[in-house]
Amino acid sequence: MTPVSGSGLILGIESSCDETAAAIVRRGESVLSNVVASQIALHAAYGGVVPELASREHLRHIVPVVRQAVALAGVALADLDAVAVTEGPGLAGALLVGILYAKALAFGLDKPLIAVNHLEGHIHAVVMEARRAGLLPDEFPLLALVVSGGHTHLYLANEDPKTGGWNYCNVGRTVDDAAGEAFDKVAKLLGLGYPGGPWIDALATHGDPAVVRFQFNAIKPRDGDAAQRFDFSFSGIKTAVLRYTQTHDLSASIEARRAALAADTTLRPADSLHLFDAQALNLIASFQSAVVGNLIRQTLAAAEAFGARGLLISGGVAANRELRARFNSEAAARNLPIAFPSLALATDNAAMIAAAAWPRFLQGESAPESLSAAPQLKLG
Numbered sequence: 389m390t391p392v393s394g395s396g397l398i399l400g401i402e403s404s405c406d407e408t409a410a411a412i413v414r415r416g417e418s419v420l421s422n423v424v425a426s427q428i429a430l431h432a433a434y435g436g437v438v439p440e441l442a443s444r445e446h447l448r449h450i451v452p453v454v455r456q457a458v459a460l461a462g463v464a465l466a467d468l469d470a471v472a473v474t475e476g477p478g479l480a481g482a483l484l485v486g487i488l489y490a491k492a493l494a495f496g497l498d499k500p501l502i503a504v505n506h507l508e509g510h511i512h513a514v515v516m517e518a519r520r521a522g523l524l525p526d527e528f529p530l531l532a533l534v535v536s537g538g539h540t541h542l543y544l545a546n547e548d549p550k551t552g553g554w555n556y557c558n559v560g561r562t563v564d565d566a567a568g569e570a571f572d573k574v575a576k577l578l579g580l581g582y583p584g585g586p587w588i589d590a591l592a593t594h595g596d597p598a599v600v601r602f603q604f605n606a607i608k609p610r611d612g613d614a615a616q617r618f619d620f621s622f623s624g625i626k627t628a629v630l631r632y633t634q635t636h637d638l639s640a641s642i643e644a645r646r647a648a649l650a651a652d653t654t655l656r657p658a659d660s661l662h663l664f665d666a667q668a669l670n671l672i673a674s675f676q677s678a679v680v681g682n683l684i685r686q687t688l689a690a691a692e693a694f695g696a697r698g699l700l701i702s703g704g705v706a707a708n709r710e711l712r713a714r715f716n717s718e719a720a721a722r723n724l725p726i727a728f729p730s731l732a733l734a735t736d737n738a739a740m741i742a743a744a745a746w747p748r749f750l751q752g753e754s755a756p757e758s759l760s761a762a763p764q765l766k767l768g
């Protein structure tokens with residue numbers, strides 16, 4: 389039964405990795421508030437997310453972040469129609485903080501609790517904005533690329549004509565590292581700041597992407613895989629970058645850069661150009677160009693194979709400027725509508741969780757009391 393919607397307000401809560409986030413979204417479309425407490429500075433010292441530290445930080449931030457989201461939206465908790473929370477995938481301890489808090493809040497307010505898949509959240513970050521801007525194609529299927537630090541997945545999305553909700557079929561995924569993970573690992577081995585994606589993005593514009601040629605090998609289908617798959621592999625290019633630094637004697641300059649950036653953690657890429665020679669910048673530009681090219685090739689091949697009517701690109705790596713520019717021109721050449729999230733909604737946030745919960749709320753969905761973290765949760 390479709391619940392009678394009062395205010396259309398959903399509070400979203402997201403804590404799957406290293407951002408504690410809360411947002412209020414009306415009717416899955418208008419973002420009234422979107423608060424993110426980032427732990428980047430804490431984890432930067434370790435060069436990656438430390439799960440135990442992440443859980444403790446979520447515990448410290450969850451109450452103030454939710455309070456701030458409610459205050460900024462100018463609403464009262466009693467006005468909410470539902471509470472939505474990320475169920476997975478993600479870090480178990482981190483997810484549990486958001487889930488337990490959301491459960492308690494929903495119980496106390498006597499409102500439904502809606503469990504959301506983080507990956508569907510990323511897709512809905514784009515859907516929400518594209519719909520508002522009138523850029524969302526009316527026809528299905530749509531092909532969604534979710535490309536972040538933990539995921540590189542291609543989903544074919546169709547609308548369920550009965551419920552208006554979306555269903556997903558996974559037609560591609562990384563068989564090893566995620567694309568964002570490759571950005572982060574390559575940045576670390578080249579002595580750049582953390583997280584690596586924004587550093588490589590900013591530095592690549594100063595190098596020549598044609599100098600180092602990286603290859604991507606064909607990926608063998610696994611047993612039981614559907615015939616048509618468009619998988620990715622990014623661990624090979626990481627090793628190729630490492631080998632390049634070894635064969636070109638870059639280790640002394642990498643160490644010097646690492647020491648300089650560690651001595652002054654306020655340095656941003658634009659203030660750090662003096663730490664790079666042309667060889668390092670060309671390597672960075674070549675790496676980014678190869679990864680972006682591979683993401684675009686696989687996505688367009690899948691779009692053609694499945695007759696996709698439009699593309700939705702989301703996740704942290706969707707913030708990358710070369711990715712956006714090249715995807716936009718390739719899609720335009722094929723007359724294929726394409727949408728990206730705004731930068732604020734590309735990386736992890738809770739507005740996308742509240743937006744993804746809206747069609748589920750309209751269908752009367754509500755999570756069981758036994759809801760728990762699902763670290764390996766799949767979509768489609």
Ligand code: KG4
Binds near residue numbers: 735
């Ligand atoms: O979606 P997200 O915030 O968290 C996950 O669910 O993983 O994505 C974070 C990832 C990191 O790997 C980060 O390096 C990457 O997104 N990233 C970028 C850029 N901004 C963030 N990668 C390439 N270019 C960027 N501008």
Ligand code: ZN
Binds near residue numbers: 735
């Ligand atoms: Zn994410």
